[in-house]
Amino acid sequence: MDFLQTLKIALRALRTNKMRSFLTMLGIIIGIAAVIAMMAVGSGARHVISQQISSIGSNIILVLPGSTTSGGLRTGTGGAQTLTSDDVKAIMAECPSVETAAPSTRSSALLVYGNMNWSTVVMGTTPELFTIREWGVVAGRSMEQQDVDSAAKVCLLGQTVAENLFGSSDPVGKIIRIKKIPFTVVGLLDRKGQSPQGQDQDDAVFVPLRTAQRNLVRTQTPNMVGAVMVKARNEELLGKAEAEIKSLLDQRHRITNGKEPDYSTRNLSEILAVAEQSSRAMSLLLGAVASISLIVGGIGIMNIMLVSVTERTREIGIRMAIGARRNDILLQFLTEAVLLTMIGGITGIILGAVGATVVSSLLSWPTLISVESVSIAFIFSAAVGIFFGFYPARKAASLNPIDALRYE
Amino acid sequence: MSDVIALTDIRRVFIMGDQQFAALKGVTFSVSPGEFVAIMGASGSGKSTCMNILGCLDLPTSGRYLLDGVDVGGLPGDKLAEIRNRRLGFVFQGFNLLARTAAVENVELPLIYAGVPARERRTRALAALEMVGLAGKENNHPSQLSGGQQQRVAIARALVNEPAVILADEPTGNLDSSTSEEIMGLFTTLNRQGITIIMVTHEPDVAAYAGRRITFRDGLIIGDTN
């Protein structure tokens, strides 16, 4: 018997019991939808995380002024100014696991160019920041050590700032006013996109640290810094670098046993690892839902196919009396089971894709439904059909023609 | 001319738990090509059991069955299926059509299993339906046909693959007498075209259509008259 005919017979059998067929498929639909959603959410999360890692720079530790609570949250919101340029120099000089460190101060200011103005964040920093963050310029030049040493009134613009002050014209060489002080724009930074916290990292202007300390930030002492970004030599040394920084700062700030430190450190890789872990946990959960519902769905299919074989015993007998071979019968019922799971599978794939698209658009993630995941889901649903459909099909095929014909 | 069917000392013993029941106790007869045989006998005398063996639906406990000179006894299942498909046509008392399936598709079934291409299948099925007088009813489902018409569909199905023998177990058992006459007329026509027919009945007027009558009693043949 040709396959087309087998397919036709199977389709007709499924159509005869539409509601039953649909209910039987439901387990597979849910299972496959979960598989698709799981893979899409998982790879979307991984994509976002790896993007964030590369946008921040790798192997980074943040040192912030103010103390921490036991939960690791900073309580002093920049109120305490406890870190100085000297601390940064000491970290660079005395911590062997540290590759480099970049201090920064942060304030907000109104920027004016001609009749355009834009309120943004002004970061005072050193050239190391751009190394650590792997952040280059698309026009002009980056910050140089000399700019810091001489407290030059130069600045680098983030893309968002440049767009709002200059539109599409070239800002390099122009003079803008930051808090009414004239600064020469020496470079335009590359686009960086959103930070892990969802801030626009391109909405900022960067000036030399000392220039900021002297002219823009009101500080108790002249060499205060707001935060320090430290880069470890490599990923393995991240933890060691953090420990070195802590013991150095404890010593410098005279933090003895039991005393609350006046600074805190945050390891960005750890934060991202937590994010990655929770996305993996979500994937695992969906995977569990998927496999359970595929198994339950498969058992449901086996059950319905057994019922169907019993109901159609007479039909099987007629077909055998007319010349159907055992394999024809086996294939007929197997095709029916596989058709059930594959229709369920395709429905599940569509449903999962819609679900994943909704989830990722809510989280503003990219939707990553790969050909790979769709084909895995497809193969899986067919495999469930074959696995759970085989026993009932074999039962049908092994019926004795006479007994089947006599069946009431 | 050699026999289409030759049964030699066929026995069929049913085993039910620790009980045994011999439904056929040594049946011997042969049928020549083109014969029209009626098998008669009381209920429970073993007629159906014998027909099932003739139809390769059941195997005898002992004895030899030659179909077209081939010993059916040692053949594998698929080979028996092929014989049922190509050499034999069945007509049952209860019609045994597939429900919710158009008449023409019911008739096409044997051709599907014979691997006949779709187009040829349809032409042959329609021709068979025309032959049994059901032209124009090809798209009716069994539930939309009368008993006599359903039996005609079954006969069309039995003869569509041009079998050597048609086996009919009480084909008129569920039909009224005038419909029975129509069906018997059809069998007679087919027999005149050269098809061998073996038919079970316990109605003497139905058996009268046949050229030969074999009578069963308690699993044995007690009469064989022309």
Ligand SMILES: Nc1ncnc2c1ncn2[C@@H]1O[C@H](COP(=O)(O)OP(=O)(O)O)[C@@H](O)[C@H]1O
């Ligand atoms: N599968 C079976 N198992 C046990 N006994 C059977 C079976 N088939 C038929 N018989 C018995 O064999 C005898 C002959 O049955 P059957 O050939 O159907 O008679 P009939 O001549 O009425 O067609 C009956 O007594 C019946 O009960």
Ligand SMILES: [Mg+2]
């Ligand atoms: Mg009978």
